[in-house]
Amino acid sequence: MSIPNAFRIVPEIHEDERGSFxxxxxxxxxxxxxxxPFVIGQANCSLSSRNTIRGIxxxxxxxxxxxxxxxxxxxxxxxxxxxxxxxxxxxxxxMTRQDAGTGISVYLSDGIGHAxxxxxxxxxxxxxxxxxxxxxxxxxxxxxxxxxxIPWELDGPPVMSDKDGAAPGLAAAADAxxxxxxxxxxxxxxxxxxxxxx
Numbered sequence: 001m002s003i004p005n006a007f008r009i010v011p012e013i014h015e016d017e018r019g020s021f022x023x024x025x026x027x028x029x030x031x032x033x034x035x036x037p038f039v040i041g042q043a044n045c046s047l048s049s050r051n052t053i054r055g056i057x058x059x060x061x062x063x064x065x066x067x068x069x070x071x072x073x074x075x076x077x078x079x080x081x082x083x084x085x086x087x088x089x090x091x092x093x094x095m096t097r098q099d100a101g102t103g104i105s106v107y108l109s110d111g112i113g114h115a116x117x118x119x120x121x122x123x124x125x126x127x128x129x130x131x132x133x134x135x136x137x138x139x140x141x142x143x144x145x146x147x148x149x150i151p152w153e154l155d156g157p158p159v160m161s162d163k164d165g166a167a168p169g170l171a172a173a174a175d176a177x178x179x180x181x182x183x184x185x186x187x188x189x190x191x192x193x194x195x196x197x198x
Contacts, residue, residue, distance in 0.1 A: 001094045004087065005189065006080045007033055008096055013103065022103040024070055030107060036106075036192035038068070039143035044127040048076075048118035054151060055080065055115025056167075058083045059131070060138040061180045061188055064110035066130040071098035074120035077153055078106055081113040083164055083170070086182035091170050093150055100124075111185035115143050117152050140167035147171055152163040 009030075011022040031037045046054060056079070059065035069078060078096045082089045093155055098104050098116075109113050116125065140163060142148060147170055152158065173179050 001079060001106075002182060003080055003082045003089045003092060003094055003112060005034070005185070006094065006112050007107040009105040009107065011103040020101070024037050024103050024105055025068060030068070034107065034109060034189075036189060037194070038066070039130055040128050041065075041131040042129045042133060044129060046125050046127075048123045048125070050118055050121045050123075051154050051156045052118040052123070053115065053143050053164065055079070055164065056081050056083075056113040056121070056141040056143050056179075057115065058111065058113040058141070059137060060137045060178070061110060063131045063137060064188060065133070066110050066178050067108050067114055068105055068128040069108070069114065070103070070105040070126045071100055072125065072126050073100050073124035074118065074122040075099045076116040076118055076123050076125060078116045079114070079150055080140070081107050081115065081148060081150075082111075082142065083113040083173075083179050084111040084182040085174055085179050086141075087111075091148060093148060096148075109185070110188055111180045111182070113139070113141055115150070117154065117158075119153065130164065140164060140172070141173055142167040142169050144168035148181055
């Protein structure tokens with residue numbers, strides 16, 4: 001993507017009279033692209049109704065939590081936001097439409113925030129996370145922050161958790177020192193590389 005260390009995966013779809021088949025991701029290819037092994041520490045799944053916004057969420061370093069995100073039912077508009085202070089794309093976002101039939105996924109390295117809006121009433125999103133959830137390490141940024149300016153495709157009022165609705169904007173979070181630094185994230189990525197490749 002235009003944000004360093006964020007990737008969009010578009011699989012090849014094979015169709016016949018039975019339906020379709022696609023390879024969503026291959027560990028070796030993903031690991032080669034990101035520069036270190038992608039290890040699954042936890043798998044999550046969320047089911048959302050239309051106009052539900054989840055995020056913007058990230059995880060403090062340590063422990064970090066990279067994500068491979070795939071919509072497996074319905075449709076979502078997925079958003080990556082660079083939360084790494086000092087990054088050349090800090091505060092910028094990139095959107096990816098994910099429809100279950102396409103198998104399109106996004107991989108977001110540590111320090112990149114994630115959010116989406118459900119475009120259908122049966123939007124089911126699967127997350128493969130590099131680390132297990134650790135209480136107290138989640139970073140929440142208000143998804144309606146005008147300084148970020150995400151153009152959510154809503155056809156009604158947004159449905160959000162109280163926590164997301166009350167989350168600080170990007171500037172306030174940066175001022176409070178709760179966001180990871182870009183150099184800190186680069187050092188973290190380097191630490192994940194096999195010793196022979198370091």
